[in-house]
Amino acid sequence: MERELRPMDAEQLREHAHKMVDFIADYYKTIENFPVxxxxxxxxxxxxxxxxxxxQPEGLQNVLDDVKxxxxxxxxxxxxxxxxxxxxxxxxxxxxxxxxxxxxxxMVGFSWITSPAATELEIIVLDWLGKMxxxxxxxxxxxxxxxxxxxxxxxxxxxxxxxxxxxxxxxVGKDSxxxxxxxxxxxxxxxxxxxxxxxxxxxENCRLLKTDSSRSYAISPDLLCEAISHDISxxxxxxxxxxxxxxxxxxxxDPLLALxxxxxxxxxxxxxxxxxxxxxxxxxxxxCYIDGVEEADxxxxxxxxxxxxxxxxxxxWVKDRNALIQSLSTNPEFLKNKASQANMVVDYKDWQxxxxxxxxxxxxxxxxxxxxxxxLQCYIRNHINLAKYFEGLVAxxxxxxxxxxxxxxxxxxxxxxxxxxEDHGNKLNHDLLDAANSTGKIFISHTVLSGxxxxxxxxxxxxxxxxxxxxxxxxxxxxxxxxxxxx
Ligand SMILES: Cc1ncc(COP(=O)(O)O)c(C=O)c1O
Numbered sequence: 045m046e047r048e049l050r051p052m053d054a055e056q057l058r059e060h061a062h063k064m065v066d067f068i069a070d071y072y073k074t075i076e077n078f079p080v081x082x083x084x085x086x087x088x089x090x091x092x093x094x095x096x097x098x099x100q101p102e103g104l105q106n107v108l109d110d111v112k113x114x115x116x117x118x119x120x121x122x123x124x125x126x127x128x129x130x131x132x133x134x135x136x137x138x139x140x141x142x143x144x145x146x147x148x149x150x151m152v153g154f155s156w157i158t159s160p161a162a163t164e165l166e167i168i169v170l171d172w173l174g175k176m177x178x179x180x181x182x183x184x185x186x187x188x189x190x191x192x193x194x195x196x197x198x199x200x201x202x203x204x205x206x207x208x209x210x211x212x213x214x215x216v217g218k219d220s221x222x223x224x225x226x227x228x229x230x231x232x233x234x235x236x237x238x239x240x241x242x243x244x245x246x247x248e249n250c251r252l253l254k255t256d257s258s259r260s261y262a263i264s265p266d267l268l269c270e271a272i273s274h275d276i277s278x279x280x281x282x283x284x285x286x287x288x289x290x291x292x293x294x295x296x297x298d299p300l301l302a303l304x305x306x307x308x309x310x311x312x313x314x315x316x317x318x319x320x321x322x323x324x325x326x327x328x329x330x331x332c333y334i335d336g337v338e339e340a341d342x343x344x345x346x347x348x349x350x351x352x353x354x355x356x357x358x359x360x361w362v363k364d365r366n367a368l369i370q371s372l373s374t375n376p377e378f379l380k381n382k383a384s385q386a387n388m389v390v391d392y393k394d395w396q397x398x399x400x401x402x403x404x405x406x407x408x409x410x411x412x413x414x415x416x417x418x419x420l421q422c423y424i425r426n427h428i429n430l431a432k433y434f435e436g437l438v439a440x441x442x443x444x445x446x447x448x449x450x451x452x453x454x455x456x457x458x459x460x461x462x463x464x465x466e467d468h469g470n471k472l473n474h475d476l477l478d479a480a481n482s483t484g485k486i487f488i489s490h491t492v493l494s495g496x497x498x499x500x501x502x503x504x505x506x507x508x509x510x511x512x513x514x515x516x517x518x519x520x521x522x523x524x525x526x527x528x529x530x531x
Contacts, residue, residue, distance in 0.1 A: 060104050067108055068140075071116075072123070075507070079484025080124040084117055120487065125507035128516060129489040131292070131320045131454075132504030136352035138414035142407025143354045152400045156389035157381045159403070163390050166193055166405035169412065173347070174361055176326045176417055180338045183361035185390075191361045192368075192395040193404045197319035198235035200344040200360040203396060205239040205284055207367040208313030208341070212283040225249045225275050226284040229263045229298070231291040233317060249280065257494055260449055261296035263287065265303060272310055284313045287340075289333050290321025293491040293500075294448040294456050297321070297333050304339020316340045319358070323350040324428070324452050327421045333451070341367075350453070350504045352423065353411050357404050369394045423506075427453040430513050431503045437517045443524060448493060453503040458496065459524050462531065470497035472527060479523040486516045 050056060092114045121127060123135050153162030170191025171184050183189045194200045209224060216223075224245050228236045230252045240250040251271055255261040272282050285307045287298035300316060307314035316337055322345025324330040337343055342362045347353035362368055373394035375384075383389045393399050415423075431453040438444045438457045448456045459476050461469030474497055477490050489500050499520075503513065 063104060063108070067111075072507075075121055075124050076126065078116065078119070078121050078124065080121050080126045081129075081481045081484065081487040082118050082120045083482070083484055089114065089118055123505060123507065124487075125505055125509060125512040126486045126516060127505045127508075128501045128503060129487045130500075131349050131502050132506075133348055133355050134350060134352045134504070134506050135354050136411060136415075136506055138410040139352055139354035139407045141414075142410035145410075146403040146406045149403055149406075151403060153403060154393035154399050154401055155379060155381065155391040156383050160389075162401075162403045162405065163392055165403075165409055166392065167191070167390060169405045169409045170359055170361065172412055173359055173408070177322065177334065177345070178325075178331055179343060179361060180363075182363040183343060187363075188365060189361060189363040190365050190390070191359060192392055193408070194344075194358045194360050194396060195356045196235075196358050197233065197317060197344055197346050198238060199397060200342075200358050201233075201235050201286060201315060201317060202239040202242055203368060203372060204313065204315050204342040204360070204362065205236075205243050205245075207362070207371045208284045208315075209243050209245070210371040211313070211367050212281060212311075216281060220281060222246055223249075223279065223281045224283045225251060225280045226286070227251045227253065227268060227271065227282065227312075228286040229253045229255045229261075229288075229291075231255050231261050231293055231296055232286050232288055233292050233319070235317075236286045251275075255296065257448070261291060261294050261493065263298045263303060265299060265306060268303060268306055272306065272312075276310075282310055282312050284315065286315045286317055289316060289318040289325075290452060292320070294493060294498075295321060295451050295454045296448075297451065300334065300336025301339060302336075304336050308339060313342070314340045316343045319344060319346040320349050321452050322346070322359075324424050326417065327424055330424075330452070347408055347411070350424070350427070351411065352415065352420070352506065353408050357408055359408075365390075365395070372396065424453075427503045427508070430508065430510060431455050431501070433510060434501055434503065434513050434517060437514075441521065443528065447496065447498050455501045455503075456491070456493070456498045457501065458498050459527075462528065466496065473497045473499055475527055476520070476523055479527065480519055483519055483523070485519050488516075488520075 122133050151159040151162060153159040156163045167185045174184050174191055181187055213220060221244055226240050226245055232252060237250055253263055253267045253271060255263060275282055285303060287300055287303050289297050304314050318334060321333060325334045342360060344358060344360045347357040347359055348355040384391050392401055431450060435446055435450050435455045438446050443459060444457055445460055446457050458473045461472055477499055481487055491498050491500055
């Protein structure tokens with residue numbers, strides 16, 4: 045008799061999942077032993093795994109052995125306490141449990157009817173988070189707006205750009221697509237450019253306004269006004285503005301209130317991208333950085349960055365949900381149902397690009413319930429204090445300089461070129477980054493500001509403590525000494 049496949053036998057699940065949880069718990073216990081940045085060469089895995097899938101089943105232990113010996117060496121450990129690159133992407137017990145439960149239930153909640161709890165929990169949890177951020181009432185579900193979980197900030201900006209595009213085209217006529225202009229800055233995340241590409245906005249009409257150190261790399265309202273006036277004068281149609289709170293390079297904060305007023309007076313959709321720094325705004329002392337959000341049409345923060353919610357979970361709020369729905373809804377026969385037809389429910393399929401969607405609100409709900417607002421605020425403050433501490437260490441070493449003012453938990457800094465030669469300085473910092481990351485003891489990343497190669501030290505991994513920051517600084521100092529000594 046052929047062996048029967050039992051892919052979802054409850055007792056087998058219990059046994060295997062316990063093993064897997066043990067494996068993951070051990071991984072976290074020993075995470076500091078791995079080089080934080082994977083040190084493998086491209087193509088390493090092809091050499092280690094067979095060419096084709098096994099005909100016969102293998103045991104879980106065999107697979108876990110391979111994970112240990114073949115997969116983990118090729119993993120960059122984003123949850124390592126020595127991870128300081130890009131921005132964090134937090135995991136937590138609460139987020140993990142929510143993710144696990146979501147995988148267990150494994151429903152696909154595109155319409156309310158396909159799992160009413162999924163839609164309703166998402167509405168409730170985004171209202172909770174919206175209130176924690178003190179977002180204006182119009183963004184909450186009680187009015188014309190509401191929140192939705194997108195996969196990423198890139199999807200968030202895309203869907204609102206599509207809504208804005210279609211809203212303006214309904215007014216000016218669909219043949220005007222080539223005249224539409226979107227605005228951001230040279231610090232705006234490249235997700236804006238990608239959204240323009242996908243939406244059919246001409247690449248030349250994606251205006252990235254120049255920023256500089258005099259305004260800490262924030263958008264100048266005057267420059268924006270000039271650009272808009274010029275575009276209008278040549279017959280173009282401004283339709284979208286993306287401001288950022290906490291830019292990717294250096295955490296610059298665009299002046300929301302001034303930009304919002306300019307957008308409003310020109311009939312432009314105003315989107316605020318607070319993908320990273322939005323989390324900090326749950327603390328009363330950092331809420332001021334989103335002052336002016338009242339003027340926005342949409343606001344986004346990534347709970348999967350610095351908010352203990354496992355990837356992916358990007359929270360987007362809009363003031364006018366109908367604008368999104370008008371752009372993104374479809375109503376095929378096979379999805380029709382009584383609740384949707386009667387307009388009694390939210391069908392999140394009409395607020396996003398794909399049809400299918402996961403039960404992502406579970407993990408955010410778990411994070412909010414298992415930690416509570418006060419703990420989450422302390423979590424953010426602790427990282428900001430650690431970044432302050434690192435900033436002090438850098439400032440105390442005359443060979444280095446802190447570049448751009450630190451606001452949240454990112455410190456931008458560089459090793460000063462001993463001969464004041466900027467080209468040399470760029471190479472020196474590039475070499476320092478490589479040398480530090482090659483030790484496997486820390487992982488940091490870089491950016492370029494005003495033509496200068498800058499090192500970024502972003503605190504935000506859930507396991508990072510002061511001792512890790514101290515040790516990271518020692519690595520950077522030692523590698524700097526070695527580089528300067530070899531000059
Ligand atoms: C300000 C900002 N916006 C957008 C993004 C893109 O995020 P996602 O990967 O969620 O699309 C990032 C990523 O770091 C970011 O820093």
